[in-house]
Amino acid sequence: MTRVLVIEDDPAVRRGVSLGLRHRGHETLLVSTGEEGLAELVASAPEIVLLDLMLPGMSGLETCRRIRAFSQVPIVILSARDDDVDVVVGLEAGADDYVIKPASSEVIEARMRAVLRRTGRPSSPDLARGTYGDLLVDRVALRVLKHGEQLALAPTELKLLLFLSAAPEQTFSRQQLLEQVWEHSFHGDYRLVDACVMRLRAKIEDDPRNPRYIQTVRGFGYRFGPL
Amino acid sequence: MIRPRLARGLRAQLVLVFLLVSVISALTAATVTFRQGRTAIVERAQADALQELRAHLTSRAPDLPADPGEADLRTLALQLDRAGTRGWRTALSYRDGPLVTAGAQAPPLPGRLRAQAASATTALAQRFHHDRTPWLAVALPVTSAARPDGPAPLVVYASFSLASQEQDVGTLAAAARAGALPVALASIIPALLAARRLLRPVRRLRSAAERMAAGGLDTRVTVTGDDELADLGRTFNAMAARVQADAATLRDMEARARRFAADVSHELRTPLAAMTAVTDVLDADAASGRLAPLTAEALRLVSGETRKLTHLVEDLIEVSRFDAGAAVLTLDEVDVGELVVKTLALRHWSGRVRTDLPPGLRARLDPRRVDVILANLVGNALRHGGTAVLVRVRAGDDRIAITVSDDGPGIPAGLLPHVFDRFTKADAARTRTEGSGLGLAIALENARLHGGTLTAANAPDGGAVLTLTLPRDPGTED
Numbered sequence: 138m139t140r141v142l143v144i145e146d147d148p149a150v151r152r153g154v155s156l157g158l159r160h161r162g163h164e165t166l167l168v169s170t171g172e173e174g175l176a177e178l179v180a181s182a183p184e185i186v187l188l189d190l191m192l193p194g195m196s197g198l199e200t201c202r203r204i205r206a207f208s209q210v211p212i213v214i215l216s217a218r219d220d221d222v223d224v225v226v227g228l229e230a231g232a233d234d235y236v237i238k239p240a241s242s243e244v245i246e247a248r249m250r251a252v253l254r255r256t257g258r259p260s261s262p263d264l265a266r267g268t269y270g271d272l273l274v275d276r277v278a279l280r281v282l283k284h285g286e287q288l289a290l291a292p293t294e295l296k297l298l299l300f301l302s303a304a305p306e307q308t309f310s311r312q313q314l315l316e317q318v319w320e321h322s323f324h325g326d327y328r329l330v331d332a333c334v335m336r337l338r339a340k341i342e343d344d345p346r347n348p349r350y351i352q353t354v355r356g357f358g359y360r361f362g363p364l
Numbered sequence: 365m366i367r368p369r370l371a372r373g374l375r376a377q378l379v380l381v382f383l384l385v386s387v388i389s390a391l392t393a394a395t396v397t398f399r400q401g402r403t404a405i406v407e408r409a410q411a412d413a414l415q416e417l418r419a420h421l422t423s424r425a426p427d428l429p430a431d432p433g434e435a436d437l438r439t440l441a442l443q444l445d446r447a448g449t450r451g452w453r454t455a456l457s458y459r460d461g462p463l464v465t466a467g468a469q470a471p472p473l474p475g476r477l478r479a480q481a482a483s484a485t486t487a488l489a490q491r492f493h494h495d496r497t498p499w500l501a502v503a504l505p506v507t508s509a510a511r512p513d514g515p516a517p518l519v520v521y522a523s524f525s526l527a528s529q530e531q532d533v534g535t536l537a538a539a540a541r542a543g544a545l546p547v548a549l550a551s552i553i554p555a556l557l558a559a560r561r562l563l564r565p566v567r568r569l570r571s572a573a574e575r576m577a578a579g580g581l582d583t584r585v586t587v588t589g590d591d592e593l594a595d596l597g598r599t600f601n602a603m604a605a606r607v608q609a610d611a612a613t614l615r616d617m618e619a620r621a622r623r624f625a626a627d628v629s630h631e632l633r634t635p636l637a638a639m640t641a642v643t644d645v646l647d648a649d650a651a652s653g654r655l656a657p658l659t660a661e662a663l664r665l666v667s668g669e670t671r672k673l674t675h676l677v678e679d680l681i682e683v684s685r686f687d688a689g690a691a692v693l694t695l696d697e698v699d700v701g702e703l704v705v706k707t708l709a710l711r712h713w714s715g716r717v718r719t720d721l722p723p724g725l726r727a728r729l730d731p732r733r734v735d736v737i738l739a740n741l742v743g744n745a746l747r748h749g750g751t752a753v754l755v756r757v758r759a760g761d762d763r764i765a766i767t768v769s770d771d772g773p774g775i776p777a778g779l780l781p782h783v784f785d786r787f788t789k790a791d792a793a794r795t796r797t798e799g800s801g802l803g804l805a806i807a808l809e810n811a812r813l814h815g816g817t818l819t820a821a822n823a824p825d826g827g828a829v830l831t832l833t834l835p836r837d838p839g840t841e842d
Contacts, residue, residue: 147634147637149634149635149638150634150637150638150641152638153638153639153640153641153642154638154641156641156645157641157642157644157645160642160644160645160648161644217630217633238633238634238637238640239633239636239637239639239640239641239674239677239678240637240640240641241640241643241644242642242644242645243644245641312696312698322706324706324710324731324732324735326732327694356697
């Protein structure tokens with residue numbers, strides 16, 4: 138059972154999503170504005186947030202940004218397909234994934250689970266800890282320290298860093314990363330990867346414009362190192 | 365190439381007409397002047413000769429006896445011949461007698477003059493040709509003082525050559541010719557200038573019309589003056605304004621219709637999002653066996669139709685995105701064979717579709733959009749075609765071709781030109797099938813977005829063949 142905070146202004150969609158998720162055994166917390174969502178997040182500590190982008194008052198993007206300012210709770214955006222540009226901005230603001238409405242509760246749940254798995258056990262437990270330059274990656278405690286200070290990484294950022302650093306100097310295509318980190322099908326959205334790499338660089342690199350840890354291999358994808 | 369020649373032709377015609385008019389007027393003016401001049405010269409010579417002859421006679425006739433003999437007449441003729449300043453030769457005839465002259469030879473006299481002079485009371489003159497030179501002959505009847513009213517007993521003739529006058533006339537003609545020709549030639553310059561001035565608005569109109577034909581509906585010509593060409597320019601401007609306004613209205617109406625379709629689709633999406641989220645609840649309950657069979661059936665119907673409606677609305681929104689020009693390619697270099705395999709696998713079609721794929725064929729394309737095209741083609745083939753659906757990929761130098769063929773009844777000939785139209789369905793009764801009716805239209809738009817083509821045909825041995833061609837690298841095509 139997962140405690141899901143649904144921030145969605147349309148009452149029918151809110152009820153529908155809630156019904157579908159409750160039917161699948163999850164607990165839902167329903168709010169209709171970004172302000173209420175922030176308050177509920179603090180009060181009820183949900184395990185994951187489903188966030189509509191089109192909200193009255195504080196926008197979904199702003200809500201996403203404010204949540205990320207103090208919490209690394211997994212965020213999945215609920216978006217209409219036309220909000221394409223907003224989706225990218227939302228991903229850059231720190232969302233972990235997005236679902237296009239209308240979506241069945243099966244699809245929503247699958248996406249939620251994939252995001253939640255990112256905070257779960259890593260695939261290679263033999264590399265419990267590793268030091269890469271100034272970074273200390275702790276795969277058991279699931280935390281990353283830079284100069285001894287813990288970095289606040291969102292679930293997807295953490296999963297991406299764990300995945301890439303587990304195979305240093307190996308290049309992964311964005312397609313491979315989508316399948317491995319996001320658990321998306323073959324025709325996924327590469328912007329998920331790009332936005333996440335951008336956010337991750339902002340947190341771990343000394344100079345995000347001149348990255349040392351997560352390097353771009355033009356025409357192929359991304360690679361951890363060489364340091 | 366034809367239009368500039370026409371303009372040159374028009375100018376040439378204008379210049380030619382102008383030239384013709386000026387040549388005719390110059391020639392006419394010269395001819396009239398020449399004729400007037402010649403007449404004046406001859407008449408002047410005639411009047412002078414008569415006056416001189418009369419003066420000589422007035423001084424010498426009184427010396428003549430009342431009934432002069434031939435010797436008296438000869439003496440007078442001699443005197444007159446000598447007194448004459450223009451080299452005339454005189455002859456006298458008394459009472460219709462024979463001509464008496466000073467020399468042995470009589471001066472040339474036209475017979476008609478003699479006939480008329482016999483009964484004349486006033487001086488007569490006649491021009492005639494003698495030895496190929498123009499001559500003038502005058503006849504002057506002299507009445508006796510005793511009977512001034514009676515017929516003149518004595519007629520004095522004088523004739524002389526007009527050669528010197530002829531020379532004057534010749535000079536005059538030469539002058540007229542010399543004047544007319546340069547004037548006519550010089551008129552080419554104003555003719556060219558006038559043609560240019562006249563044709564300038566025509567040229568402006570032509571280039572304006574060309575700009576309009578090329579789509580520049582805001583083209584207008586500057587109109588100056590108040591002549592027919594200015595009127596034409598004003599009419600052109602009015603026409604252009606009308607065409608522009610009509611085009612804008614049409615575009616506006618079309619945009620509004622498209623916006624309406626897009627708005628409707630979007631409005632439908634929110635309630636559909638709520639319904640779609642609970643379809644699995646309905647499905648689960650319908651399958652649980654705890655509900656009355658009718659209720660379970662009703663739930664399955666609602667659930668199934670909700671999914672179809674969702675699909676339809678999504679397709680409508682996709683179509684309106686193409687209509688609005690908002691669809692963009694997200695290109696990536698992928699293995700085409702791998703893409704086909706994954707498309708089939710994702711939809712659990714792998715076991716039902718045969719493939720013929722060259723290994724390692726890579727192309728730059730938008731995988732999501734090509735997946736949409738393939739899913740539509742293969743889905744259609746499976747629905748209408750039958751069992752032997754084949755996806756074949758072939759690579760050319762700069763294009764790849766993907767054909768999806770089946771062994772079904774093929775596409776009816778009447779439907780073939782319309783298979784990619786929106787809401788065209790294979791059966792005329794419009795029985796609803798799984799598809800939204802927009803699948804092939806969206807597939808075609810996706811192919812075009814890549815700079816590719818999508819065509820439908822029937823194989824010679826039956827079955828439909830849909831062929832998709834895509835550039836291997838759309839970036840390098842213009």
